[in-house]
Amino acid sequence: MNVSPLHWLYRGTLNLLFPPQCAGCALSGTVLCSRCMQSIQPLTPPYCPRCLTLLATPEACCRPCTERISALRGLRAVGSYTGVLLASIHALKYQGVIELADPLGKLLAQTYQRHHLQADIVLPVPLHPERQRQRGFNQATLLARACARQLGIPWDERLLIRRRATSSQVGLTASERRANVAAAFSLPSSTRRIRERTILLIDDVSTTGATLEACARPLLDAGAQAVWGLVLAKRNFAHERSRNASRSLSFR
Ligand SMILES: [Zn+2]
Ligand SMILES: [Zn+2]
Secondary structure, three states: OOOOHHHHHHHHHHHHOOOOOOOOOOOOOOOOOHHHHHHHOOOOOEEOOOOOOEEOOOOOOOOOHHHOOOOOEEEEEEEEEEHHHHHHHHHHHHHOHHHHHHHHHHHHHHHHHHOOOOOOEEEEOOOOOOHHHHHOOOOHHHHHHHHHHHHHOOEEOOOOOOOOOOOOOOOOHHHHHHHHHHHEOOOOOOOOOOOOOEEEEEEEEOOHHHHHHHHHHHHOOOOOOOOEEEEEEEHHHHHHHHHHHHHHHOOO
């Protein structure tokens, strides 16, 4: 159970009292209207084809991606962390509008298809159990399930676990982020399901890719063939560091 029964009850009562509103434009009757969904734009190049870091000039890859071997085969995102996507992610995570997982999962599935990804199994980036208890759900699990159902690919929310809580990544440099989440994830049980398989890791937002990378490492160690990351929004790291105002919104 990835959403607590209490949360479902709460959402059900809320929907009865107040009809749902579009997270993008507040249109009544839907959590995300088709106009807002269609207004979401893919990332504007030039960006690193591997990690989606925005580049000043078109190059093959960003410097970090050419200098180190990444556990992730690549990262793909629906769009940037702005506008309708940002509003929808906040509504899902911080206001608990779990109904958004369906339209957002559809967007993830469309992005998967647009980039011709081929995965055997979909896994969400796990939250620490304590954090999940506070929130009542893991948004990445809801997104992974919705995306996997759209694509007809199996998914598993228990294969990967978060062993320890990590402090907020906000304000940390790329290497600090990697150190912060390194060894935070592990595989608790049999790794049979992932051996020789291509894994698709789902999360809501990625900034440096450090969290996805920390998830990918134990999967590769356990024999996975390749690990791809797919997120709703890619956040521009340089932009975020100059904007400390977003600090309170970046808790996860
Ligand atoms: Zn709308
Ligand atoms: Zn890169």
